[in-house]
Amino acid sequence: MRLSVNVDHVATLRNARGGVFPCPVEAARVAMAAGADGVTMHLREDRRHIRDRDLERVAAEVDTRLNFEMAATEEMVALCERLRPPACCIVPEKREELTTEGGLDVLRAGPYLAESIRRLAGLGIEVSLFVEPDAAQIARTAELGAQAIELHTGTYAEASAEARPALAAKHAEAARLARSLGLQVHAGHGLSYETIAPIAAIPEISEVSIGHFLISTSVFEGLPVAIKRMKGLIAAARG
Numbered sequence: 001m002r003l004s005v006n007v008d009h010v011a012t013l014r015n016a017r018g019g020v021f022p023c024p025v026e027a028a029r030v031a032m033a034a035g036a037d038g039v040t041m042h043l044r045e046d047r048r049h050i051r052d053r054d055l056e057r058v059a060a061e062v063d064t065r066l067n068f069e070m071a072a073t074e075e076m077v078a079l080c081e082r083l084r085p086p087a088c089c090i091v092p093e094k095r096e097e098l099t100t101e102g103g104l105d106v107l108r109a110g111p112y113l114a115e116s117i118r119r120l121a122g123l124g125i126e127v128s129l130f131v132e133p134d135a136a137q138i139a140r141t142a143e144l145g146a147q148a149i150e151l152h153t154g155t156y157a158e159a160s161a162e163a164r165p166a167l168a169a170k171h172a173e174a175a176r177l178a179r180s181l182g183l184q185v186h187a188g189h190g191l192s193y194e195t196i197a198p199i200a201a202i203p204e205i206s207e208v209s210i211g212h213f214l215i216s217t218s219v220f221e222g223l224p225v226a227i228k229r230m231k232g233l234i235a236a237a238r239g
């Protein structure tokens with residue numbers, strides 16, 4: 001199973017100070033050096049974290065399987081056509097949301113979704129649709145010609161420990177259906193150390209993408225190292 005590391009929230013931190021640090025391109029390099037199998041970047045229409053230049057630089061400079069998350073808009077499809085990442089995940093986007101709130105409603109999507117899939121898949125880009133673990137949504141994804149689905153694990157990840165096993169079983173059933181329809185199966189959103197195991201145990205899932213938790217927990221796992229180094233620099237300066 002591949003782990004694609006989402007570096008969106010490195011850009012959130014960078015943007016909080018309006019400077020260049022911490023850099024999501026550097027985070028992509030660090031992720032790959034640490035054993036990640038790919039990097040995910042969600043270029044939101046409002047550019048609240050990742051910016052066009054970040055995506056362009058990762059596509060050009062980092063040896064990775066870049067998964068470009070984007071809404072199905074002409075601006076994003078044209079950018080994806082220009083950058084030609086190995087993979088693209090089409091997600092729903094609402095301007096007011098704090099993060100992606102659910103899967104695409106593929107059943108109600110207009111003709112532009114099918115047109116986007118056709119254009120991107122025609123360039124050899126693996127197109128996935130971010131969907132709920134729902135049989136009708138998955139069947140329609142296959143009909144539209146996408147190569148993959150990404151199961152939205154947000155509801156599962158936010159559920160209580162008691163509720164999670166039933167939701168994990170729902171993902172397993174959805175993953176089996178998707179594979180039987182010839183789709184690659186990915187999963188992501190809100191996953192953490194506490195919630196990864198039941199999802200990672202589903203054999204049909206070939207990739208998980210994880211961002212917010214990894215970046216957040218890195219603060220605590222990395223803080224002792226950074227503090228020791230700063231103390232060392234202070235001590236050295238004082239002789």
Ligand SMILES: CC(=O)[C@@H](O)[C@H](O)COP(=O)(O)O
Nearest residue numbers: 008042069091099100188189
């Ligand atoms: C599609 C998905 O689950 C995540 O990539 C999420 O959309 C990330 O968006 P934010 O980083 O803005 O929360």
Ligand SMILES: NCC(=O)COP(=O)(O)O
Nearest residue numbers: 006188189190209211212
């Ligand atoms: N596609 C899901 C993703 O990239 C990471 O989502 P999250 O871990 O930041 O919630």
